[in-house]
Amino acid sequence: MIVQKYGGVAMQNHQSRKFVISHIQKAISKHQKVLVVVSAMGRRGQYYSTDTLLDLIPPSANSIETDLLSACGELISASVLCAEIKKEGIPATILYGKSAGIITNEAYGNADILYVDTKEVTNTFKDYPCIIVPGFQGLSEISQTFTTLGRGGSDLTAVVYGHHLNADIVEFYKNVPGVMTSDPFKNESVQLISSMSYEELQNIIIEPVEIIQKRAAKFAALHKVPLHIRSLYEERDGTYVYQ
Numbered sequence: 001m002i003v004q005k006y007g008g009v010a011m012q013n014h015q016s017r018k019f020v021i022s023h024i025q026k027a028i029s030k031h032q033k034v035l036v037v038v039s040a041m042g043r044r045g046q047y048y049s050t051d052t053l054l055d056l057i058p059p060s061a062n063s064i065e066t067d068l069l070s071a072c073g074e075l076i077s078a079s080v081l082c083a084e085i086k087k088e089g090i091p092a093t094i095l096y097g098k099s100a101g102i103i104t105n106e107a108y109g110n111a112d113i114l115y116v117d118t119k120e121v122t123n124t125f126k127d128y129p130c131i132i133v134p135g136f137q138g139l140s141e142i143s144q145t146f147t148t149l150g151r152g153g154s155d156l157t158a159v160v161y162g163h164h165l166n167a168d169i170v171e172f173y174k175n176v177p178g179v180m181t182s183d184p185f186k187n188e189s190v191q192l193i194s195s196m197s198y199e200e201l202q203n204i205i206i207e208p209v210e211i212i213q214k215r216a217a218k219f220a221a222l223h224k225v226p227l228h229i230r231s232l233y234e235e236r237d238g239t240y241v242y243q
């Protein structure tokens with residue numbers, strides 16, 4: 001089985017989600033089972049993006065209501081993709097909250113994962129080749145409320161499942177060809193790095209959220225989770241990280 005992660009840009013509209021569905025179809029043919037982690041649709045200004053949702057309420061410290069509100073973005077995204085995938089004839093379902101099994105403390109906004117219970121995921125794979133999970137969120141062990149894993153946290157969701165499900169690979173579908181020598185939207189003469197070590201990946205990420213979330217890169221390095229960071233739009237290989 002493999003894990004695929006689709007971020008806000010990949011999920012932003014019907015056109016971009018056609019690419020998403022095509023990658024999922026190919027993954028099922030090749031790997032039989034795919035766990036799809038999705039982020040909220042689009043960026044600030046687009047209806048259901050994380051920043052648009054958070055702009056609905058007065059700026060405040062991380063709290064039960066800020067995490068519940070931002071978790072809604074990924075729930076909407078998962079629901080929309082599931083409906084579209086089923087329309088294409090692919091059997092798929094959604095797991096979230098307790099069934100998704102990502103159990104955290106109550107540090108709203110940047111929760112720590114206490115444990116991951118993959119029982120429901122494993123059982124559901126007996127009936128469905130495709131399971132969609134809203135990224136970026138967990139469930140707090142004590143209060144059973146939604147928590148979030150820091151901005152860009154769907155990347156962490158993906159690598160955490162990759163590790164706990166022993167996935168062949170975790171694929172990230174981006175609006176860039178892979179990890180480049182620097183951000184292609186800021187610099188002109190950049191090149192694709194076809195493979196890199198976990199250490200090199202962590203070193204290239206300066207801010208908490210860049211090509212992938214820094215926290216996710218650190219987790220992948222710690223557990224040696226194989227990664228493939230690649231383009232949503234092109235078939236060619238992107239960047240492999242596996243040593």
Ligand SMILES: Nc1ncnc2c1ncn2[C@@H]1O[C@H](COP(=O)(O)OP(=O)(O)O)[C@@H](O)[C@H]1O
Binds near residue numbers: 178
């Ligand atoms: N070295 C780098 N190589 C490629 N992209 C980079 C790099 N550093 C920063 N970036 C930025 O990371 C972004 C991540 O892609 P994006 O599709 O927005 O991710 P997400 O999956 O979070 O939606 C790119 O749009 C790019 O601007």
Ligand SMILES: N[C@@H](CC(=O)OP(=O)(O)O)C(=O)O
Binds near residue numbers: 155
């Ligand atoms: N939607 C959340 C989580 C996330 O990972 O998003 P994206 O994959 O679009 O960076 C955020 O904006 O922080």
